[in-house]
Amino acid sequence: MPSPESAEPRRMRADARQNVDALLDAAKDVFAESGVDAPVRTVAERAGVGVGTLYRHFPQRSDLISAVFRREMDACVDAAVEIEAAYPPGEALDRWVMRYTQFVATKRGLSAALHSGDSAYEPLAGYFSTRLVPTLSRLLESARDAGEQIAPVSPHEFLGAVADLCHSGARSSAEASGRAERMVGLLLAGLRA
Amino acid sequence: MPSPESAEPRRMRADARQNVDALLDAAKDVFAESGVDAPVRTVAERAGVGVGTLYRHFPQRSDLISAVFRREMDACVDAAVEIEAAYPPGEALDRWVMRYTQFVATKRGLSAALHSGDSAYEPLAGYFSTRLVPTLSRLLESARDAGEQIAPVSPHEFLGAVADLCHSGARSSAEASGRAERMVGLLLAGLRA
Amino acid sequence: MPSPESAEPRRMRADARQNVDALLDAAKDVFAESGVDAPVRTVAERAGVGVGTLYRHFPQRSDLISAVFRREMDACVDAAVEIEAAYPPGEALDRWVMRYTQFVATKRGLSAALHSGDSAYEPLAGYFSTRLVPTLSRLLESARDAGEQIAPVSPHEFLGAVADLCHSGARSSAEASGRAERMVGLLLAGLRA
Amino acid sequence: MPSPESAEPRRMRADARQNVDALLDAAKDVFAESGVDAPVRTVAERAGVGVGTLYRHFPQRSDLISAVFRREMDACVDAAVEIEAAYPPGEALDRWVMRYTQFVATKRGLSAALHSGDSAYEPLAGYFSTRLVPTLSRLLESARDAGEQIAPVSPHEFLGAVADLCHSGARSSAEASGRAERMVGLLLAGLRA
DNA sequence: GATGAATGAGTCTTCATTCAT
DNA sequence: CATGAATGAAGACTCATTCAT
Numbered sequence A, B, C, D: 001m002p003s004p005e006s007a008e009p010r011r012m013r014a015d016a017r018q019n020v021d022a023l024l025d026a027a028k029d030v031f032a033e034s035g036v037d038a039p040v041r042t043v044a045e046r047a048g049v050g051v052g053t054l055y056r057h058f059p060q061r062s063d064l065i066s067a068v069f070r071r072e073m074d075a076c077v078d079a080a081v082e083i084e085a086a087y088p089p090g091e092a093l094d095r096w097v098m099r100y101t102q103f104v105a106t107k108r109g110l111s112a113a114l115h116s117g118d119s120a121y122e123p124l125a126g127y128f129s130t131r132l133v134p135t136l137s138r139l140l141e142s143a144r145d146a147g148e149q150i151a152p153v154s155p156h157e158f159l160g161a162v163a164d165l166c167h168s169g170a171r172s173s174a175e176a177s178g179r180a181e182r183m184v185g186l187l188l189a190g191l192r193a
Numbered sequence E: 001g002a003t004g005a006a007t008g009a010g011t012c013t014t015c016a017t018t019c020a021t
Numbered sequence F: 001c002a003t004g005a006a007t008g009a010a011g012a013c014t015c016a017t018t019c020a021t
Helices: A014-034 A040-047 A051-057 A061-086 A089-105 A110-115 A119-145 A155-165 A173-192 B016-034 B040-047 B051-057 B061-086 B089-105 B110-115 B119-145 B155-165 B173-192 C014-034 C040-047 C051-057 C061-086 C089-105 C110-115 C119-145 C155-165 C173-192 D014-034 D040-047 D051-057 D061-086 D089-105 D110-115 D119-145 D155-165 D173-192
Strands: none
Touching: A014 A040, A014 A051, A014 A061, A040 A051, A040 A061, A061 A089, A061 A110, A061 A119, A089 A119, A089 A155, A089 A173, A110 A119, A110 A155, A119 A155, A155 A173, A155 B155, A155 B173, A173 B155, A173 B173, B016 B040, B016 B051, B016 B061, B040 B051, B061 B089, B061 B110, B061 B119, B089 B119, B089 B155, B089 B173, B110 B119, B110 B155, B119 B155, B155 B173, C014 C040, C014 C051, C014 C061, C040 C051, C040 C061, C061 C089, C061 C110, C061 C119, C089 C119, C089 C155, C089 C173, C110 C119, C110 C155, C119 C155, C155 C173, C155 D155, C155 D173, C173 D155, C173 D173, D014 D040, D014 D051, D014 D061, D040 D051, D051 D061, D061 D089, D061 D110, D061 D119, D089 D119, D089 D155, D089 D173, D110 D119, D110 D155, D119 D155, D155 D173
């Protein structure tokens, strides 16, 4: 059975593919609203499918969570390329971190999932390490190559820290995201101190 | 006819105050291990009392959480006085923030509770604002008075951010606290940038 | 240990007697408001005593219920004498039944207790049979002696039926008692049919 | 989600339909034995299903109660048609009221539910008003049209009173129903007085 | 005697997961 | 494959009753 995120989507029936997409979209919304601990049924209902269908594609709850986050991580990683092309290294670093901040801001539970130590999230953590961490590493390196003084820091830890700072609870994103951005700004400033 | 055995030292019912203390101690441990969402029964069992006793003293789950956190907040606030007496303002600031970091590090759920927006936690949030925030304000002011360049920052937000950075999940505190301290260090550095 | 309702109240300490009275008053009110299934603690609090005190005087819940109802039954029985002295037999019958109706109307649970079959209520049922039933018997007999045509009916059943008709639930006594009185009136009319 | 008692039995899975029926049968029995306050689990066990199944079909306890009573109300209403066809108006009135009496006799809690004022029972009360009350109205009217002298009475109140008179507690239905019928008979006699 | 803290069985209710249709 | 009905474990909370102070 191919993973729904497998590299061979063509082997999946068209209607199945649609269901997977609907589930991912629904899960993204539900997670943003109610966190990743939201009832599975809520996601299924939002997607307009039965819970059985959800379980078929995502046998474990963590599979769904991972899939949702992975999709967005990809978009975030892709954004780095554009940003690097458009801005000088130092500014690119800041801009991408802010882009990442915005990504995490709507991912209640991402940070918790990454840190949970639950083996079910190892694939997600691996994806994080494989995709996001190298992106930040590259940006840090470029900035240093461009002559910026940047404290030695673990990219992995730094990204985790930023994710933590976005733990805004359930409130209005307006206020929360302002707070998150200010604090991430402080973190970035600390990098140059 | 009572046999000599009948005088078995049946567990004497504990005094109310003792029970409350036992509950707070137990809750502190349980929260550190399993988070504030741990089953109420777990806390009661750990404290060696019935659930009814827990409910008598803490009718709402939030009452228990608040009480646990408040006790530790007090200790943290008290520590500030000692630190201020022993170190120059700038160093006192850093040291107290680290002391606060250690406090929060074992308080999984504190940050979530403070940010939850749940009115049940308003007393706790109020306590936070009344006790911890002024402490940091004072330390920041002293440092600025001593001539340090410190970015304008909301003490409330800053303390919230530090709490977020301590979201270490359930793993070994060794690794987690190293991470938290490094990131808080970055935040403090950012303050001086 | 003398029953709190014993005929030798002098053997009870004055403060104990006061507590019993306070409990009976409180229970009467609580039962009227919330029914006889109201939490025991509510009664104790309303009376301003500890639950332990309540249990000392009324070891079983049914003891309290019985005591409350008994007190009022006595008043109702006593009223019959006055009514009989003031009105001709036929009218006395009607008036006393209405007096009884009013008594039961505020006794949510009386009827249920009498019919429950629970042996704990046998003393209450016995009191009912010993006091109220003979009262109605006498009134019926007097009316018949006075020449009224009255259907043969079991006084016990009749009083039970009236109690049932007062089962007004928790609503405003205004509407409920109007209803109860109209239906009891029908029952009385049926007696003469 | 269609109500299990929905007027349009949308294609409910056969097994689901069976479960609903089993639950209604079980609830009917349990209510008759232990009243409508019986533990939910008891009903589920009697029906041979899990509690979750019960909650699926009857999210609120009142839903189950209402459904049980509604089913029987329907049968009672239907009986009126047959009775009217077979007997002259006056006798039909008496016979149907007795039929209704038998229905209520095994419905401990029906009267309480109707009178509770709890909004959850409004649908049930509405059903009562919509189905049973008009039935009695019609019978009363027919009897009056046939020349019988019948006191002006609210059909709603009258049916409620009969229900009250069936509050027989948990005892042997033999004795209880004899009592109920005699008292209802008295009520009917009162109607002609 | 009075008190109220402690106990824990009993209930309700939710929801992840399985599996018959 | 899709569906959603069924299951039951798990957790919250209440309250009658006991018993140490």
